Amino acid sequence: MTALKHLFSPIQIGNMTASNRLLMSAMSINFGVDEDGCVNEQLIEYFTARAKGGVGMMLVGGGAVHPTGLELPHLPTLWDDSCIPSLKKMVAAVKPYGTKFGVQLMHGGRQSYHDNKVAPSPIPAPAVVKGIPKELSIPEIKELVQAFGDSALRCRQAGFDFVEIHGAHGYLINQFLSLNSNKRTDEYGGSFENRSRFLLELFRDIREKCGADFPVGIRMNGQDYIKDGLILEDALRLAPILEKEGAAYLHVSAGVYGSTQLTIPSMYVEHGCFIHLAEAVKKAVSIPVITVGRIKDPRMAEKIIAEGKADAVALGRSVIADPEYPNKAKAGAFADIRPCMGCCLGCIHAVLALEPGSCVVNPEVGREYLLKDEKKPEKARQILVVGAGPSGMAAARILAMRGHSVTICEKQGKSGGVLRLAAKVPGRGEVGDILGFLQRELEKYKVEIRYNTEAGPEILDEIRPETVILATGSLPEMPIIKGLFQTQMELMTVTDVLAKESEPGEKVIILGGGQAGLVLADFLAEKGKEVALLNRKAHFGEEMSSNDRFYLRERLKRDRVKLYKKVSVQKFTADGADFRSDGNPVSLRGFDTVILSEKMDSVRDALQLLKDRFADVRIIGDAKSPRTLMLCMSEAEEIARSL
Ligand SMILES: Cc1cc2nc3c(=O)[nH]c(=O)nc-3n(C[C@H](O)[C@H](O)[C@H](O)COP(=O)(O)O)c2cc1C
Ligand code: SF4
The missing domain is CATH 3.40.50.720 (NAD(P)-binding Rossmann-like Domain)
Structure with missing residues (x-):
């Protein structure tokens, strides 16, 4: 008998009953498809491992409904009937484990990684992806509406239990909804009704083609966290409309490319960071509402449901890191869960660099098919x-x-x-x-x-x-730099400081702009020390994921750490250093400590x-x-x- 009785109670979604309230959220993992986008054994075994792990519901990520909407190169394509046989094979492999299996229907719009991007308006994505998208004509919009319906039907024909429309995260549907990306003056732009039209039309097309008994959920943003983006009031207005249209559930997430709060936040962000958004939406509808975002501890997931803040909890990275998370949680073996560390490096950073998704703490990700007969x-x-x-x-x-x-x-x-x-x-x-x-x-x-x-x-x-x-x-290596060993300043290494073998003074120069140097700067600045960081390279924290670095850079700005890049040191002096940074001469004086954090030996x-x-x-x-x-x-x- 599990202690998490709310989390491990069944949930009714439309006419589908899932055995527990954990959903593996859609994640574009960028592996496991052939050159035509048909799923192969690699993706099948990746999902089979997670179904075996006991998750109640699970979504295939990034199912591309149209060639213009393929977000990343190695994602499942749904725009052609030829995808159906391999999808059927995947459903058959997962079925024995009882997990309800769905596909997320996606169109990347301006956030797609190719040169034929389309969007409501010709405005480039605010970050990550470059290139001006082509503005969609009305016939092209109608074609995309049909593409969503046709793709959903293919999923149903392949045997999936449900589909989820990706209306969040700054992708095409979100681009229509948001004034930040939609400047149209026709019936798809301007008023809230017009901006919602694309979503409602495609939703109706799916229902018409798949039948009212096929559950269709919608992922939506509770906040875009960007200028002129959707805010919670918009989500609260949209949610009852979607319920009335027949949505099976609402999955409330947040953020777009370039937002101030990221969709996939790193370890710096509090656990359960988007719960308040789902909680607010839940008050506006009576269909199931799903929450997501850094929910790592199963006991937190249980509490969310017990307190009525959401009806189900989506886990992303936690089930990449440990496919057995649900079974272990159910058994109360919390300490046995292999913990996602929120680094974002192996997963989202890799896929946005167009590499296969993986995981720092779980090298088995994507290799399940190779290891199963080991x-x-x-x-x-x-x-x-x-x-x-x-x-x-x-x-x-x-x-x-x-x-x-x-x-x-x-x-x-x-x-x-x-x-x-x-x-x-x-x-x-x-x-x-x-x-x-x-x-x-x-x-x-x-x-x-x-x-x-x-x-x-x-x-x-x-x-x-x-x-x-x-x-x-x-x-840490000791570099040979003029004056370094003659300086009056205390000389120590990053490991000495963190191991508390050396205590830095009040004014510190850190040599090295990689992850170790940056986090050390944060550590010392938080203690009230004045910190200058010298980086010989053009970029800081190159070995970190951009999501993780984003929050660290904000902290360093807040604590006024002085960052110098493209540094060439001329000499260390008794109490400082003379160097060029970005071609400009700089002299630092009045410092008492130098900490080495450059290369490791x-x-x-x-x-x-x-x-x-x-x-x-x-x-x-x-x-x-x-x-x-x-x-x-x-x-x-x-x-x-x-x-
Ligand atoms: C590698 C990766 C790919 C993702 N791709 C998608 C996607 O295709 N669709 C989507 O709605 N969310 C996507 N997400 C976001 C997750 O579904 C989830 O909302 C996010 O990771 C926060 O949940 P977590 O803290 O439990 O990981 C992706 C996340 C990761 C790590
Ligand atoms: S790579 Fe890092 S953030 Fe991504 S799933 Fe693994 S541990 Fe979590």
Whole structure:
């Protein structure tokens, strides 16, 4: 019996009954289709894994109703009957697990990634996508109305249980609704009635073609968070109209490209950030209302429903990170959920860079079809992992799951390496959540971690490993710059400061404009210190997702951190530095501390000893070469799976 009795109670949506109130929201994942946009085994297994995970309802993201509306290159296309057989195959694979399966009908409008963009008016997207869209003529609008209806019918013919119209996030329907993007003077522009016309016409076309018994939900924005965009009052006006038209549910989200509050917010944003919008819409209608947005903890989802703020809860990234989230939540095994850290790097940042979607904490995303028939090794090995940072722990977990006997030795008294330090800075505690997950998994699979233990002869003689994995991480490099070692200022590294081994003064120069330098600047500025950050590159935080960086930059502006880019340092002085930034000379004086946060150097102290004694030594993570957590985690798991 689950403790989350509201969340795991059935919900009636039109004539469809879902077994629980968790919906996997539509996500354009940019993989799993062939050159014609027909879904293939990769997408089928991705969804099958999530249906097995127990989610009550699930949506395929980015189903393109028309060639002009294909948002990203590798999304399912619905504009031709040839898509139906592969969709049928996907429905058949998911059906046995009882999840109600739907497709989101999408037209990207001006936010599409191709050169034949169309929109209500020829105004480019405010951010992310470039190019002026062509203004739609009335016959073209009528063609698109039909395209929505025809696509919905194909979904019904393929066996899907429902469809959702994507009326949110600044895509075509939202572009018609919003004055920010709709400057038309005909019957599709101007008044609220005219701006809603496109949505209502296509909704009616879908109903006519699919029948009134086929549930059609609508995703709408409760707020666009952009100048002249939709506001909550517009949503409250639209919602009862949609109910009257026969909408099966309303799914209330927010934001468009370039909005001040992003649709897919990073770890800096509070959990449940859009609940208030759904709550307001729920008061205006009696059909089910779904909420979304950083709802990570199942207990929060339960509370939302128990308190009547929404009827169901949509999860996006949480079910990318852990397909088994619903089953674990139902069983009360909350700590076993592999937590999304809200970094946005593997998922939305990747797909908007036109790469396949993935996940920093779950390298299995998109590889489910390759892993489903994975065989365990015939012979279990004795394996020593040196270093209990994220790479070492991730590798040890997979090795133990594969039946090997695994020991980790860790030089320090704690696990987590630099990631543990990275979680200490303001607003970034969630990056540490994955360490808690890995730690619990290692306990479950009986991996012993020996703390305060170096990879020396003693442990090697005792364990006698057949394979050794070196995962000793990296430390900041000391650059050679004129005056740096003669300065009167205190010299320290980012890791010294975060590990509290050094205490900076009140006026600090940080050298390095990557993620580590930026979050350190935020950490120190929040303590009231004056911070100047010198970045040799043209861009700051290049290795971060743009969503994550967006919030961090706002914080740095608020705390008046002085950012210098394209820096070439001439010399450090007794109390400052002389350099050029963007071609202009700058002299900083009166500083008391310099913190180095530029390049990282691999730590491989134990390598020679290990190589002298063992034939099979593998190097992973930052110890191999300092990189992002995502690359390190996926490589660690891949090597572990090869053993
Ligand atoms: C990779 C990715 C792709 C997305 N694509 C879509 C989409 O096609 N349609 C849509 O309505 N929302 C899309 N979203 C937004 C999610 O459905 C969801 O609203 C958002 O991620 C916030 O929920 P979360 O905090 O639970 O992730 C996408 C999100 C991600 C991470
Ligand atoms: S990449 Fe980051 S934000 Fe995206 S699902 Fe994975 S952990 Fe969450």
